[in-house]
Amino acid sequence: MTGGRMTRRVRTSLVAAALLAPLALAGSASGVAGRAAVAGATVKTAAPTCDPTKSLPPSSSDSGPAVSAIKKRGYLIAGVDQNNYHWGFRDPASGQVEGFDIDIVHAIAQAILGDPSKVVFKMVPTAQRIEAIKNGQVDVIARTMTITCDRLNDVAFSTVYFQAGQQVVVPKAAHATSVDGALKGKTVCVSQASTAQDQLKQDPRGVKAITVVGNDLDCLVRMQLGQVDATLTDNAIAVGQAAQDPTVQVVGPSITDEPYGVAMSRTAPDLVARVNQVLADYRGGGGWMASYDKWLAPYLGSSDGPPPANYLP
Amino acid sequence: MVLVLAFGALTGWQVADRSSAADQVVTHSQPLSQNATEIYRSLADADTTAASGFLLAGGEPREVRQRYQDDLANAAQLLTQAAAQSAGAGRAQTWIDQLNQQLPVYSGLVETARTNDRQGLPLGAAYLSYASNQMQSQLLPAAQHLSDAELARLNQDYADAQATPWAAYVLGALLLAGLLWVQVRLFRRTNRVLNLGLLGATGALLATLLWLTVGVLAADSALSDSLEHGSTPLQALNLARVDSLQARTAENLNLVARGSTTQYADQWTKTSAADSGALANAQQLAPSGAAADIKAARDQFSLWTQRHTAADAKNNAGDYQGALDGTVGSGADSAQPAFLALDQDLANAVKVEQADFLSAAKNGRDATGTVVYAAAVLALLGAAGVLRGIGRRLAEFR
Missing domain, CATH: 3.40.190.10 (Periplasmic binding protein-like II)
Structure with missing residues (x-):
């Protein structure tokens, strides 16, 4: 896909275009060779050793300092979008923030606090996502945020929960x-x-x-x-x-590879590991698929499944 | 004799000029200036109300919708009036045209925002932000330019109305000196008693100058009074009213933007501080009749900012609905009733100050009214005196 993007002239309808990229990428990412090729193609300017899709191994321990702090506080603070249709948006009728990103936040709250509703949603502008993590305004950012090597210098990311481009x-x-x-x-x-x-x-x-x-x-x-x-x-x-x-x-087809991840503080590796565990369960337990079908399938078509987790050694 | 008549005519002309400028202030430039201010206020109010209505969405009460529509209708009507009365004032016409073109574009954007929002699409909020940005960056600056142009005209008319009639004074003084010189020479040459005719002319001249001075001073004082107690405080009050609207717009748009930008939170900080200063200034300048209303408005302002702080804290804590209720809701702890009360108090104060202005400016215009007639009568008397005095002398030579 990356090689053919210049030469292939594909006339794509809305659904077909949407369908192509994430699924093709998600598919290719299942093989180690495909993943490496995709990652290498994206990160032209960054250090060659950086693989943005790799994150800390999962852990279900709640005893780390960052996770303990959230449990003690009693609610999770999540930076989200309210204007991104079907990802994070506030339904004017119900007043609730909903979407694919929001479902992931609820899953994290359910796992750590035992209640999906124990979340305080903070609205974070695109340009301030990294700042909000760095100065501790939010615990996590789930806001269609692409994992890049540049951003990894400032914040930590979970494993990939969606492949976009x-x-x-x-x-x-x-x-x-x-x-x-x-x-x-x-x-x-x-x-x-x-x-x-x-x-x-x-x-x-x-x-x-x-x-x-x-x-x-x-x-x-x-x-x-x-x-x-x-x-x-x-x-x-x-x-x-x-x-x-x-x-x-x-x-399309897409000109880049955009793996979405949940952003967290670099100083909270225990939270990153905990969230990776949540995402692993979310992928395996059918939560990811249910959320995809609810929010994205009408526009992206059906999915073969979530992008696989890729952990650091 | 011709000179005496010329003096009368000059005095009459200069005084008539002054009072027509004063009349211009009362009937034309001040109302137009106030109109332009009102156009600005209506537009800013429409912007604020559109954002409130948008936030209330399906629950928008009829009054809010009505207020928005009234604002637009009011602005359109005032623009038509301004266009009719600003004929000849080229710059003002440009701004009026610009506003006439952009007003329908703006209202179209607001309706698009509402339509999208009703369908549950986040695009609606993006449209409303865009519409408000158009208002802030295009329409309001044009309205401000119009307001400035009308204010410049008002100040020019004030200056004309308070211009000292120097030409009349100079000619009067020269005439007086001339008459005295002739009389002194006659007295020396003929050793006669004073020439009655010339003496009468001198008296008429002096009376005219005195009348002129008294009239001009009275008019000046009334006009200064109208400026001090009417026009200037009114401008300060208008500024406070507009600043309140700007702050309210920023407050609403911050919620419309739903955290997608910090631009409006920053705007609130800036505009509410400006508003606080403008209100204090308006109170300081206010004539006694309007003081109570402005005091009440300032009390509402502090209530409003308190409630804003509370709602903002809720928003920052992620309680968007709570922030919404605390900002545009109709409940007792909402900022909405405080803002509405503040706006109403200021509207009442505007009414008082406008009435004060009109009565003072009318006094100023009418104070020189008698001078014209007095100058005419006295000039005729003076001319007759000269004729008589000089006629006597000429007869003696025969």
């Missing part, structure tokens, strides 16, 4: 058939401090201009108003946008 959202009327075709000569919208912004900095792909906004959704507003031609973002988010506007489509 950068794709382009464009109006169907643009008749774009590839990411490069959709970007070339166009005004492209990206959200601040996102992987997409870094990606265009590294390789502008012939874009005419880049509009940087606070949140991914601001890109859809501007695209609907005709101020930008295309949005480069994670396909997971792209699909959420397409689901809110039937006149736009997601074009």
Whole structure:
């Protein structure tokens, strides 16, 4: 997939595009060779020894200092998004924050505190995710956050809980058939401090201009108003946008490999290990699949299963 | 004799000029300036109310919706008035056109936000933030420019209305000197008693100058009074009102953004501090009639900020619903009733100060009203005196 992305001209519909990337990546990641190839392709600029998908081995011990502190406090503090459709969003009718990311937070609370509802959700802007972890405002961040080697210098991540990739959202009327075709000569919208912004900095792909906004959704507003031609973002988010506007489509295949992980403090290895255990149980116990079917399957199609855990030796 | 008549005409003309400028203040530039301020306030209020209504979503009470619609209707109507009355003032027209073009765009964005929100789509919040950003970065600056243009005109009319009629004074003084010189020469040459005609003319001249001075001083004092106790405090009050709205908008948008940015929290900090200062300033300048209302508004302001702090703490602790109830809810511990009371108190104070202004400015305009007639009558008397005095002398030469 990484090799064919330049030459293959795949005309993709919304669902097909969404389907392709995560499933193909999740599939290839099951083999060690596939994983290494994917990881190597993504992390061009970082140290060659870094494999962003590797995390601490799981542990079900609750006796570490960070986990004990959460138990003593009685609730988990999670940094989430409220505006990311079907990932972390606040339903205006019920007032509840819901989505695929949120389900994972509830699973963590259930495991550590015995009650999925013992969570305080804090709304963290994209650009402040790392800061919020570093200064201890939140215990965990579950907010479509890509694990990168750069970010690993500042925060720790769990194992991968979702495989995403950068794709382009464009109006169907643009008749774009590839990411490069959709970007070339166009005004492209990206959200601040996102992987997409870094990606265009590294390789502008012939874009005419880049509009940087606070949140991914601001890109859809501007695209609907005709101020930008295309949005480069994670396909997971792209699909959420397409689901809110039937006149736009997601074009792939994805130009990057974006493994999502739960971010935690580097000073809390016990919490990282505990969360990895929760994710292992979540994958194996059918929780992941149930959540996927509920939130993502309508847009991404059915899934073969969660991405496998990859642990440090 | 011609000079005496010219003096009368000049005095009358200058005084008429002054009082027409004063009339302009009363009937035209001050109302227009207040209109422009009201346009700004309506737009800012629409922005604030749209955000409140959005936060209340399905539970939006009819009054909130009504208030938003009234704001837009009010702004549109005032813009039409301003357009009709600002004819010729090129810059003002530009801003009015700009506002007329952008108002429907703004309301379209707000409706798109509401539609998306009702379908449960997070896109709605993004639209509302965008709409508010348009309001803050396009419409309100245009309204501010309009307001500044009208204020400049008001200040110009004030300056015209308070201009000292120097030409009349100078010509009057020259005439007076001339008449005295002629009389002194006549007295020396003829050794006669004083020439009655010329003496009468001198008296008429002096009376005109005196009347003029008294009228001008009275008008100046009334106009200064209207400026001090009407226009200036009114501007301070308007500023406080607008600052309150800005702070309220930031407070609401912070909840609309649902933590996706800290921009609005920072804006609240800035605008609420500005509002506190503006309220204090408005109270300091307020005439006694409006003092009670502004005092009440300041009390509501401190209540509002207390409740904001409480709601903000809830939001930071992750209790979004609690923060929502504490900000736009109708309960007793919500910021909403405090803000509404504050806005109402300030609206009442505006009414008082506007009335104060009008009565003082009208006094100023009317104070010089008699001077014109007095100048005309006295100039005629003076001319007759000169004619008589000089006629006598001329007859003696025959």
